[in-house]
Amino acid sequence: MSSATEAKILEAAKEVFMEQGLYGARMQDIANKAGINKALLHYYFRNKERLFDEVFGGALTKYFQNMEVLNDATLSVSARIVLFSECFIDFLAEYPQMSLFLLKEMSANEALFREKVKGIKSQGQQGIIQMLSDPDMNAKVDPIVFMMQLHSMCAYPFLAAPVFKVIIEKSGHQWEDPNHLKLKSAVKQFIIQQLS
Amino acid sequence: MSSATEAKILEAAKEVFMEQGLYGARMQDIANKAGINKALLHYYFRNKERLFDEVFGGALTKYFQNMEVLNDATLSVSARIVLFSECFIDFLAEYPQMSLFLLKEMSANEALFREKVKGIKSQGQQGIIQMLSDPDMNAKVDPIVFMMQLHSMCAYPFLAAPVFKVIIEKSGHQWEDPNHLKLKSAVKQFIIQQLS
């Protein structure tokens, strides 16, 4: 079923959409990057919006799949949260523009966003707050503040990458593009520090 | 000098650019919203990019001006950083949509963004990294990681407010809308914790 061409298109589309957004992306650019004719795009994916959905629809599914690790009852609470942060970072690294795109949509139409969230049975995110609110945990941190800080530390570096790139370069240091490992260990350290 | 028409154009342009971004915005839409002919846009502002600059040129400058408090040599390093975080949060609280918009535009067109940043002589931001890189500080944290985490904790809660709202409400807690104070104290605690 899934031809090599289709895969090439999806990969190219992902790159171009990420770089340029839905409006900025040009079908011709996607075709060029995939090394095929523009008409072939429309052969595989009827139009631009469908292609966009195909690319980012898969991303959304992945997004919520990553949250599932929070439900692994065989691990300790902090271990679960560390695992979640790592999955979250991995996802964001693959789709850096995704969260920015989602945030824009949410801000523009909060009601619609709430509607869509209802259709997804994800117990992951609120799980952090609930787990830390459990009296047995005897957590010293404010669960809500902690959850917000955790999300922030994972997500914002990808959103603000252009800003950070400039700031870091201006300070004479080198911007390490795939510094996910560094970020992961820093977040992990933060989690341990806050929850112990 | 500043005619009523020009003001109408700037107001309309601001709205349309905010909603649609640089690429998504259409000159015709801006003209319609301003209640004028499209050609008049080009009479007042030669082209799309100039109009865009006129509207948002100041925003970026403001964004980086917040960093100036870091240069107050009469305070300790950590005190300066705390002060910066408070200024930054105040700024973001005042223009939440603006920062989301700016980040989106920066990601969509990084080259253009870098071009604009060149025109801003800001010595603040790299200050954090440089101050913490100073051997005398003997800082235990990685300066770059710390700086990124600090920015993240300040900015992301405003960008992701709709998400957090849903998550928090779903967990049965109450979303406190103007929780800048809570955020400020949490960030301050983080700074002290990391730098001591």
Added chain:
DNA sequence: ACTTTTGTTAACCATTTGGTTAAACCAAAA
């Protein structure tokens, strides 16, 4: 062997879009 289906392309088409031109409008100066 030949017929059908699937994959691929070049050439086109219709519309949109940023931008231009030349003429009209209009208030104030001469």
Added chain:
DNA sequence: TTTTGGTTTAACCAAATGGTTAACAAAAGT
């Protein structure tokens, strides 16, 4: 009253862009 200078518009234009068509090639059935 006429001139003048800034302001505004309708009509255009060239380029770009999303999408279509018809022809063709390559497998896949039969």
